[in-house]
Amino acid sequence: MKKYLLAIFIFSVSGLSGQNLYHPWFIEAGTNFVDFQIIEKPFVDHFQSISWNQKNGLSKVRFGRMVNNSFTLSGYMQQVTMDVQMINAIPLQKTISDEHFRKVGCQVEYKFANGYILKEDCILDPYILLGTNGSTIDDITYLGQSAGFGINIWPTDKFGINAEVSYNYLYDFNDYANYNFGLVVRFGNMADKDKDQIPDIHDKCPDMPGTDLLQGCPDSDGDGIPDNLDICPKLYGSAATNGCPDDDNDRTKNSVDECPYEPGPPEFKGCPDFDRDSVPDHLDKCPTIRGAKENDGCPPEEKIRTNENLGTQVQAGPVTDDTTGGIDYKQEKPDTLQSAIPQEQPQPQQKKYYIIAGSFKSYFNAEKRKNNFIHFGFKPEILGREPNGNFRVAIKNYTSLTEASSDLKIFKKDFDMKIWLILR
Numbered sequence: 001m002k003k004y005l006l007a008i009f010i011f012s013v014s015g016l017s018g019q020n021l022y023h024p025w026f027i028e029a030g031t032n033f034v035d036f037q038i039i040e041k042p043f044v045d046h047f048q049s050i051s052w053n054q055k056n057g058l059s060k061v062r063f064g065r066m067v068n069n070s071f072t073l074s075g076y077m078q079q080v081t082m083d084v085q086m087i088n089a090i091p092l093q094k095t096i097s098d099e100h101f102r103k104v105g106c107q108v109e110y111k112f113a114n115g116y117i118l119k120e121d122c123i124l125d126p127y128i129l130l131g132t133n134g135s136t137i138d139d140i141t142y143l144g145q146s147a148g149f150g151i152n153i154w155p156t157d158k159f160g161i162n163a164e165v166s167y168n169y170l171y172d173f174n175d176y177a178n179y180n181f182g183l184v185v186r187f188g189n190m191a192d193k194d195k196d197q198i199p200d201i202h203d204k205c206p207d208m209p210g211t212d213l214l215q216g217c218p219d220s221d222g223d224g225i226p227d228n229l230d231i232c233p234k235l236y237g238s239a240a241t242n243g244c245p246d247d248d249n250d251r252t253k254n255s256v257d258e259c260p261y262e263p264g265p266p267e268f269k270g271c272p273d274f275d276r277d278s279v280p281d282h283l284d285k286c287p288t289i290r291g292a293k294e295n296d297g298c299p300p301e302e303k304i305r306t307n308e309n310l311g312t313q314v315q316a317g318p319v320t321d322d323t324t325g326g327i328d329y330k331q332e333k334p335d336t337l338q339s340a341i342p343q344e345q346p347q348p349q350q351k352k353y354y355i356i357a358g359s360f361k362s363y364f365n366a367e368k369r370k371n372n373f374i375h376f377g378f379k380p381e382i383l384g385r386e387p388n389g390n391f392r393v394a395i396k397n398y399t400s401l402t403e404a405s406s407d408l409k410i411f412k413k414d415f416d417m418k419i420w421l422i423l424r
Contacts, residue, residue, distance in 0.1 A: 023186035028062040028162055030182020032078050034101060036090050038167065038177040052179060060180055069201055070114040072127070078103040078178075092174050098138045103178070105133025107146065120202065125152035125160075135170060144170040152184060160184040204228070222375065232416040236372045244416055245372075247358070247365050254358075255416045258282070261361050353404035354383065354394040354422050355411060366391035383424075392422075 033052035059081075064074025080101040087096045109129045113122040131146045148166030155161075164180040190199030196209035196216060203216030205228055210217040217226035220233050223243055227233040230243030237243040237253070244253035250263035250270050257270030259282060264272040271280035274287050277297055281287040284297030291298040357373065357380070360366040366382050373380040373395050383392045395411070398404035404421055411419050 023158060023188050024066045024190050025188040026064055026066075026074075026184050026186045028060070028076075028182040028184045029058060030060050030062075030162065030180060031057055032060045032080065032178060032180040034080050034082070035177040035179070036087060036092065036174050038175060060182060062180075062182070064109075066111075069120060070111055070116075072109040072111060073106070074109065075106040076104070078180075090174075093172075094138070096138055100136075102136040103133055105131050105146065107131025109150070123154050125154060127151070129164070129166065131166070133168065135168065135173070135176075137173060142170040142173045144168050146178070148178075150180070158186045160186070221372075234376065235415055235417065236375070245369075247360070247369070253416070255418065260418075261359075261365065350399065351423050353398045353401055354392075354424065355396050355398075355404060355408055356383075356392050356420050356422055357395045357411075357415070357417065358393045359386070359390040360393070361390055363391050366393050369393045 035052050060076060060078045062074050062076040064072055066072045080103075082096070082099050082101050084096055084099050107129045108131065109127040111125060111127045112118050113120055113125045118124070118126075126149065128149045129147065133144050133146055134141045135144055136142075146166040146168045148164060150162060150164030153161045160183070162180070162182045162184050166178045166180075167175065168178055169175050190201060192199055192203070193206050194203070194209040194216070196203070196211075198210070198212055198216040200206040203210070205215075205217035205226070208218050208227070210226065211219065214226045217228055219226055219230070221230070221236045221243070223230070223236045223238070225237065225239060225243040230237070231241075232244035232253070235243075235245050237245050238249070240246065240251040241253040244255065246253050246257070247260055248257070248263040248270070250257070250265070252264070252266050252270035254260040257264075259269075259271035259280075262270075262272050262281075264270045264280065268280040271282055273280050273284070275284070275290040275297070277284070277290040277292070279291065279293055279297035284291075286296075286298035289297075289299060292300075358366065358369045360369065363382070370380045370382060370393050373393070378395045380393055380395045381397075383394055386392060396404075396407065398407075408419065408421050
C-alpha cells in the first residue's frame with residue numbers, strides 16, 4: 001500500500017510549475033527505506049507487498065550545491081534500522097545479524113528545469129542521478145554505484161520537498177533499491193557581478209546592472225528595448241526601428257527618414273505618397289493627382305500647365321531664416337515727417353547659438369522630444385512656432401560659437417538623429 005501511494009504521489013505532481021532558483025546551496029533532512037528484494041521480485045510486486053525496510057524516522061542528511069543551470073553535486077549520509085527477520089527471509093549472500101545499515105556517498109544530478117527542457121522557474125524540478133557510495137552491512141562496507149531519478153517540488157523560493165529512488169549495485173553483496181523522502185532548504189546567493197539582484201547564470205548582461213524584466217540587461221532610454229539590442233540606446237524608440245526614434249511611427253527611423261514628421265513607406269525613405277503614383281509628395285509637382293514618374297508625378301496635361309505658369313511666378317517676399325531672427329531687411333522708403341523726428345533706438349538683444357534636436361509640425365511631438373532629453377538630464381526648450389509653422393526643440397544654448405560647435409560634435413556622436421546649430 002505504501003508504494004502504491006508513492007506512485008500516485010510522483011505522477012500526480014508532474015504537471016505543476018513555479019518559483020525561481022537563485023540560491024545555489026541546499027540541505028535536506030528526511031527518511032529513507034532500503035529494499036533488498038529489488039532483484040528477486042518482479043517490478044509490479046514491489047507496489048503490492050511490503051518489502052521496504054526501515055524502523056526509525058529521521059535517517060538521512062544530504063548537502064549539495066548547484067554547479068550551473070543543469071548540474072548539481074551533493075553528498076549524503078543515511079542510516080536505516082532494519083528488520084533482521086525480514087532481511088534474512090530474502091535469499092542473500094550471507095545471513096545478517098546487525099540491524100544497522102549505513103550508507104555514505106556522493107552523486108551528480110542532471111536537472112530538467114534548466115531553461116532548455118523545463119523553465120528554470122518551475123515548481124517541479126525533476127532530475128536523474130549517478131553516484132558512488134559505501135554501504136555498511138553487518139559492519140562490512142561494500143563499494144557500490146547508484147543510478148536513479150528524483151524530483152524536488154518548490155512551493156516557495158527556499159523551501160521544498162524531495163522524493164528520490166535509486167538502484168544501488170554492490171560489488172560483493174546483493175543489490176538494493178533506496179527510496180528517500182525529505183524536506184529541502186535552499187540558501188546562499190549566486191554570483192552577481194553587477195549587483196542587480198539577478199544571478200550571473202541567469203543574467204544576459206552580467207557586467208551591466210539591469211532589470212529582471214529584461215533578463216538583467218539595462219535600458220538607458222526606458223523604451224523597453226535592452227541596450228545590447230538597441231541601435232539607439234540613448235534615445236527613446238520603438239521595437240520596429242530597433243530602439244531608434246520614429247516620430248511619425250512609419251517604421252523608418254528618424255536618422256534615415258527624409259520626412260521624419262510625416263508617415264510614409266520605407267521604399268520612399270519614410271515620405272508619403274498621397275496620390276499613390278510612386279512619386280513621393282515632396283518630389284511630386286502634382287501631389288494630389290496621380291501621374292507618371294517621367295512627368296514628375298503629374299498627368300501630361302498638368303505638366304504643360306505647370307511649365308506655362310513657371311514664367312509668371314514671382315517671389316512672394318524676402319527669405320528669412322534663424323540667423324536673421326526672422327527680420328526683413330528690405331529697406332522701405334521712410335516717411336519724410338517721421339524721419340525728421342529723432343527716434344529712440346531699441347537696444348539689440350544678444351543673439352544665442354541653439355543646438356536643435358528636431359523640428360515638428362505637431363506641438364505634441366515637440367513635447368515628446370523635449371521630455372526625451374529631460375530624461376537624459378538636459379534642460380531643453382521649445383522655441384515657439386517658426387515662420388514655417390514648425391516647433392523647434394533646443395537642447396542647449398550658448399553665447400560662444402566655439403563652445404556650441406564643440407558640443408554639437410559630441411551630441412552628433414551620442415545621438416542617432418539630425419542635430420544642427422542655429423543663431424537667433
